[in-house]
Amino acid sequence: MQQARRAPILKVQDLAIAYETRKGDVQAVRNVSFEIRRGETLGLVGESGCGKSTVAFGIVNFLGRNGRITNGRILFQGQDLVGRSEEDLRRLRGDRIAMVYQDPMQALNPSLRIGEQLAEVLVVHRGMNRKEAEERCIQMLHRVYMPDPASVMRRYPHQLSGGQQQRVVIAMALLNDPALLIMDEPTTALDVTVEAAVLDLVEELQKDFDTAILYISHNLGVIARVSDTVGVMYAGELVEWASVEDVFLRPHHPYTQGLMRCVPRLGMDKASSYLYPIKGRVPPPDNLPPGCVFEPRCPYARPDCSLSRPDLREVAPGHWARCLFAEEVARLAWAPPEEVPVRMAAAHPAAADEKPLLRVRDARTYYEVPSRRLGERKQLVKAVDGVSLEVKRGQTLGIVGESGCGKTTLVKTIVGMEKATGGEFEFMGVDISVPVSKRSMEIIRNLQMVFQNPDSTLNPSFSVGQQIAWPLRRFRNIPRKDVRREVVRLLEMMKLGERYYDRLPRQLSGGEKQRVGIARAIAGLPAMVLCDEPVSALDVSVQAAVLNLLLEIQAELGTTMVFIAHDLSVVRFFCDYIAVMYLGHVVESGPAEAIYAPPYHPYTEALLSAVPFPDPTVEQKSIRLSGSVPSALNPPSGCRFHTRCPRKLGEICERETPPWQDAGNGHRIFCHIPLEELRKVEAVVVVPKRNQ
Amino acid sequence: MTVAADLEKSYDAGKRKWRRAWDSLSIIFRSRVAVVGLSIVIFWILVAILAPVLAPHSPFAQDSAAINKPPTPTHPLGTDHLGRDILSRLIYGSRTILLLAPISVLCSVALGTLLGLIGGYYGGLIDEVVMRILDAIMAFPTILLYLIIISAIGPSAFNVVLAITFVGAPGIARLVRSLTLDIRVRDYVAAAKLRGDSGWRIMFVEILPNARGPLIIDAMLRVGYAIFAIGTLGFLGLGLPPPTPDWGGMINEARKYIWTNPLGVLWPAIAISSLVVGLNLFADGLREETTRYQ
Numbered sequence: 001m002q003q004a005r006r007a008p009i010l011k012v013q014d015l016a017i018a019y020e021t022r023k024g025d026v027q028a029v030r031n032v033s034f035e036i037r038r039g040e041t042l043g044l045v046g047e048s049g050c051g052k053s054t055v056a057f058g059i060v061n062f063l064g065r066n067g068r069i070t071n072g073r074i075l076f077q078g079q080d081l082v083g084r085s086e087e088d089l090r091r092l093r094g095d096r097i098a099m100v101y102q103d104p105m106q107a108l109n110p111s112l113r114i115g116e117q118l119a120e121v122l123v124v125h126r127g128m129n130r131k132e133a134e135e136r137c138i139q140m141l142h143r144v145y146m147p148d149p150a151s152v153m154r155r156y157p158h159q160l161s162g163g164q165q166q167r168v169v170i171a172m173a174l175l176n177d178p179a180l181l182i183m184d185e186p187t188t189a190l191d192v193t194v195e196a197a198v199l200d201l202v203e204e205l206q207k208d209f210d211t212a213i214l215y216i217s218h219n220l221g222v223i224a225r226v227s228d229t230v231g232v233m234y235a236g237e238l239v240e241w242a243s244v245e246d247v248f249l250r251p252h253h254p255y256t257q258g259l260m261r262c263v264p265r266l267g268m269d270k271a272s273s274y275l276y277p278i279k280g281r282v283p284p285p286d287n288l289p290p291g292c293v294f295e296p297r298c299p300y301a302r303p304d305c306s307l308s309r310p311d312l313r314e315v316a317p318g319h320w321a322r323c324l325f326a327e328e329v330a331r332l333a334w335a336p337p338e339e340v341p342v343r344m345a346a347a348h349p350a351a352a353d354e355k356p357l358l359r360v361r362d363a364r365t366y367y368e369v370p371s372r373r374l375g376e377r378k379q380l381v382k383a384v385d386g387v388s389l390e391v392k393r394g395q396t397l398g399i400v401g402e403s404g405c406g407k408t409t410l411v412k413t414i415v416g417m418e419k420a421t422g423g424e425f426e427f428m429g430v431d432i433s434v435p436v437s438k439r440s441m442e443i444i445r446n447l448q449m450v451f452q453n454p455d456s457t458l459n460p461s462f463s464v465g466q467q468i469a470w471p472l473r474r475f476r477n478i479p480r481k482d483v484r485r486e487v488v489r490l491l492e493m494m495k496l497g498e499r500y501y502d503r504l505p506r507q508l509s510g511g512e513k514q515r516v517g518i519a520r521a522i523a524g525l526p527a528m529v530l531c532d533e534p535v536s537a538l539d540v541s542v543q544a545a546v547l548n549l550l551l552e553i554q555a556e557l558g559t560t561m562v563f564i565a566h567d568l569s570v571v572r573f574f575c576d577y578i579a580v581m582y583l584g585h586v587v588e589s590g591p592a593e594a595i596y597a598p599p600y601h602p603y604t605e606a607l608l609s610a611v612p613f614p615d616p617t618v619e620q621k622s623i624r625l626s627g628s629v630p631s632a633l634n635p636p637s638g639c640r641f642h643t644r645c646p647r648k649l650g651e652i653c654e655r656e657t658p659p660w661q662d663a664g665n666g667h668r669i670f671c672h673i674p675l676e677e678l679r680k681v682e683a684v685v686v687v688p689k690r691n692q
Numbered sequence: 693m694t695v696a697a698d699l700e701k702s703y704d705a706g707k708r709k710w711r712r713a714w715d716s717l718s719i720i721f722r723s724r725v726a727v728v729g730l731s732i733v734i735f736w737i738l739v740a741i742l743a744p745v746l747a748p749h750s751p752f753a754q755d756s757a758a759i760n761k762p763p764t765p766t767h768p769l770g771t772d773h774l775g776r777d778i779l780s781r782l783i784y785g786s787r788t789i790l791l792l793a794p795i796s797v798l799c800s801v802a803l804g805t806l807l808g809l810i811g812g813y814y815g816g817l818i819d820e821v822v823m824r825i826l827d828a829i830m831a832f833p834t835i836l837l838y839l840i841i842i843s844a845i846g847p848s849a850f851n852v853v854l855a856i857t858f859v860g861a862p863g864i865a866r867l868v869r870s871l872t873l874d875i876r877v878r879d880y881v882a883a884a885k886l887r888g889d890s891g892w893r894i895m896f897v898e899i900l901p902n903a904r905g906p907l908i909i910d911a912m913l914r915v916g917y918a919i920f921a922i923g924t925l926g927f928l929g930l931g932l933p934p935p936t937p938d939w940g941g942m943i944n945e946a947r948k949y950i951w952t953n954p955l956g957v958l959w960p961a962i963a964i965s966s967l968v969v970g971l972n973l974f975a976d977g978l979r980e981e982t983t984r985y986q
Contacts, residue, residue: 022722415886416886417882417885417886436886437888439888444886444888448886448887449883451882451883453879456878457879457880458880459880459901459902460902461902462897462901470887474888475887517879517883520883521883
């Protein structure tokens, strides 16, 4: 770290924040110290509930009625912000600290035009006149690459896309030329291609404006991309703080190391590697272990660790870690736990000539949009428009694509929750183009689903046991007295055990809920399970455990899976075959390894170049898509991607539907560009060779 | 591993159910408002249960020596125009009202919930038809509706329950319908549909139990309204036929002598309002406490 270069803009010393709850005070944050210099980005990373947002809210004094700072100092440009009155704070802080949140709609007033909201900042804070202010705003919108800023000024927030809204919020934050910009998960709600563009913008603005940025995210890839220094938080404490290379390549804290082993890196697949989840779960803030907070989950834990709380100490120049044995931990070769599960791949090799379990041909699902005016013709949203897929028994098909590409609609149509408009759907040799109520029990039993949101996947009113028992009784002929035993067996398979039988969903963590959801789905021993983003709402350490669990189920039961996700590293790790969707079409499909190497469909190439990797040394091409995804109400003619395609050939792309080009081994690309051309494209991502 | 061990201990099989019950009960005691409300309600419930012990006279006994008299040692709250002891009638009157109000609310909750679930879950034409009929009922002023119903079917305890059920059901149906619309798009409902579960099972197992919180609080407020309604009907002479001790009826009878014996109106009025206020405080306190830390 280039220390001593300039005085820090923000210096946080020994900060502690507590929230008042029904059960008394809960310490959400303890002993957090860090500093940010001008022109520097500090990435604060950690899993949900580790206190990273609380730190941000503490800095701007937004802790709410029940939160308060109990200890420490927050020095902003040398002045302590703690314990000051509201009026003092306003004077000290002035307009020099700006904040950008996850949801841009929280920051924008839906009933005011963008122009009014932006200009107001300058009129109020700077006393500029309206006209001058508006000009300045247009410049700023231009600066954040907002297309057609003058017309955006006249629009209302809901008329902009999520990425554009976030740009407006960033522009608003920068209008006052803040010394410190706090960004709390600003890209979490955005699609990868939009996220990549926003991250580019953040990097660029930081250079140009020389602002200090506190960037908070749970996503290791994003943090690796934007940060100069990284702080890792765990259970309310800062456990490691160092430069981005040090944290990602030479982690000194066991927790940071554990995190790195949890995330699949691009190129990893289930045949050659394994994810190692961190055992146990984050201790609740009102019941922390007496010694090191990570001790109960630490693979290196020694008796000393549970005696006293270690301090954050400098273990190498500019590298701070909160571990008694940091130096040893960094050097020790980490040995995987003994119970390493068997390799999953090729457990159920599908014979080449075997009939597919699921076959979808020219699937179409349209939604009607009610006409707004009387006499207007009804419009159709073509959510899925001509998709053909096959999945063989025991295999996993991954479907990737950004929001609105139709992947969820496709899955819902397959399971019978949406009515198919056209096309053939065949499952186990039976036509399934009918809604679920008209399907036979046998088909219903064999086609089950795992949902995305752990908080809504379980019925909050019934115990875990009851919820698993019902599908068991419904689908399998189990005598009443044996049901409980079978439920317990399933729970054990999910690594939960009998003690979970009587618990209610609200007593479970996100990962545990998701496991129960999986148990419920496989209770009837289905031939196929469709997983709609099963891990995207989970923390990385939990995500690894759930992915491993799905792999084990697949190995044990031979379940065929369709796996929807937007995280390309996870899909690469988990799936045998992958289909990439864009605006209701499949644009590329084939074996997983083929999708991630040239030849690419131009859209796949752009997607890959946008994924943030948890490795600051990865070299990645920067391909940014212009514009936003066109409306499915009125999709572009010819190739649907032509409006944004960086490799557009010309008129042919607008006029004609592209051909399916076969690149061999089942790898197909839906594009006009000749295969030879596509093959010449360089790989998007290059991972430097390293001895690790 | 002390954390895990502690967790384990607290989940010890037998104690769990008690813990759960206690947890939900202890919410009440955290809110001062709810405790005050509950105390008033419990006071009246005790009065109703212990009526034969507490009442100094029979509610029907007429004392021809004391007609429309202010409080005396034998008649602590005075007597009415027939010389009956007001205190005793008040005490016995609590029995009728505390029996009729909850029963009528239960009936209207049952009917309203059924209609709301069906409308909300199935949607489409069924929903349109059900909700428009309920809208039509709600378009009438409630008091008018009570008058029409009771004058059509005649005043009796059963008919009062019937009228309150009929008038209360649309509001509950609207509440349940909106809760259903929210819950039916959750993933566990989707999972139930994917299992091929029947509509009835989905409505009563997946949806209704998760709508119970707001429904219970609404029902509690409605008990208060029902007490008002019974009082009003009694006052209009459409409630329970005399000589049943009925608070509303007592006010009506005492009204004619308000200049000579104003206390005869005051006591039953205080009784009605204290019970309604108690119920409302209880429901409000409970609602506030359940939503406070979310």
